[in-house]
Amino acid sequence: MVGGVIKGVKVHRRDVVRDRSSRREGRLLSNHLGRDLTIERVGRRGKQLMISFSNGGGMIIRLGMSGRIALEDGSTRNPAPPHQHLVWVIGVPNHPERWTWMSFIDPRRFGGVYLFASIRDCRDRLLAGLGPEATSIQGRQLGDLLGRTRRAVKAALLDQSVLAGVGNIYADEALHRAGLHPARPGDSISAPEATRLAAAIRSTLRIAIQAGGSTLRDHILPDGSSGAFIEKHQVYGRGGAPCHHCRQPLQVLQIASRTSTFCSTCQR
DNA sequence: CTTGCGTCCTGCTCGC
DNA sequence: TGCGAGCAGGACGCAA
Known part of the structure; x- marks a missing residue:
């Protein structure tokens, strides 16, 4: 997609375009949705997908619980699937006759698309308050972050202002891998435990990204394939089943209003 | 300031 | 087979 020009946008449901700006500029961007602009960069910060345009602006896509991005070759014209809210038609660089359809599909509509006028605008309005990247978190830094709170460590991991990029599945999986009980207060986690937890995250x-993530129901990759990490889940979705490590039945607790599955023998 | 809960939605699964 | 309750990958606003 990088280097491609957005040739057109179809809007099937306008309210998934969230306007977080009170300025007129923001409203104009929301109507415009990148039409005629060149895609300069595609990236990610925490759980936000970022597409930036050559004019300095761009958009952030949040998938929420059930959202996904689908990419299709422009030559295969399929009927719009249910809950397809937005479609971008993007020219393929160096192939004037080819184009890619990128669509945003989200049954529950907890996700959305956010436009920004500049990188600075993006940083101030959309990325402000995000914690460090979970994919590269180091033990020392995680220990500092957890040491500041008495909340359950699981609740802290889910809080994107503490650490950006971990959700319910991978919080449970990482805590199991690190051998830490999800209800432990953040400030009870020792330095060696924080090192273990950071490495586990x-x-x-x-490994999950390599496997294409966890397909429970809605999540599929942009090409339509399924993520295979669910086969490697140690705890998530396995409440009552035996722990792969010690064979004891896995426990289930609500922490921060989210289902948490763990092994009370292996996780202390 | 910190923390927990209700809410926003649709659709699937389970039990009666 | 039909139907309602409960639950789901997230995040925000509000109240205690």
């Missing part, structure tokens, strides 16, 4: 995410 990094490796859990690395």
Whole structure:
């Protein structure tokens, strides 16, 4: 997509375009949705997908619980699937006759698309308050962050202002891998435990991303394939089943209003 | 300031 | 087979 020009945008449901700016500029951007602009960069910060345009602006896509991005070759014209809210038609660089359809599909509509006028605007309005990247978190830094709170460590991991990029599945998986009980107060986590947890978060995410993530229901990759990490889940979705490590039945607790599955023998 | 809960939505699964 | 309750990958606003 990088280097491609957005040739057109179809809007099937306007309210998934969230306007967080009170300025007129923001409203104009929301109507415009990148039409006629060249895609300069595609990136990510925490759970936000970022597409920046050559004019300095861009957009952030949040998938929420059920959202996904689909990419299709322009030559295969399929009927719009249910809950397809936005479609961008993007020229393929160096192939004037080819184009890519990128669509935003989100049944529950907890996700959305946010436009920004400049990188600075993006940073101030959309990325402000995000914690450090979970994919590269180091033990020392994680220990400092957890040491500042008495909340359950699981609740802290889910808080994007503490650490950006971990959700319910990978919080449970990383805590199991690190051998830490999800209800432990953040400030009870020792330095060696924080080192273990940081390493567990990094490796859990690395392996999960490599496997294409966890397909429970809605999540599929942009090409339509499924993520295979669910086969590697140690705890998530396995409440009552035996721990792969010690064979004891896995426990289930609500922490920060989210289902948390863990092994009370292996996780202390 | 910190923390927890209700809410925003649709659709699937389970039990009666 | 039909139907309602409960639950789901996230994040925000509000109240205690």
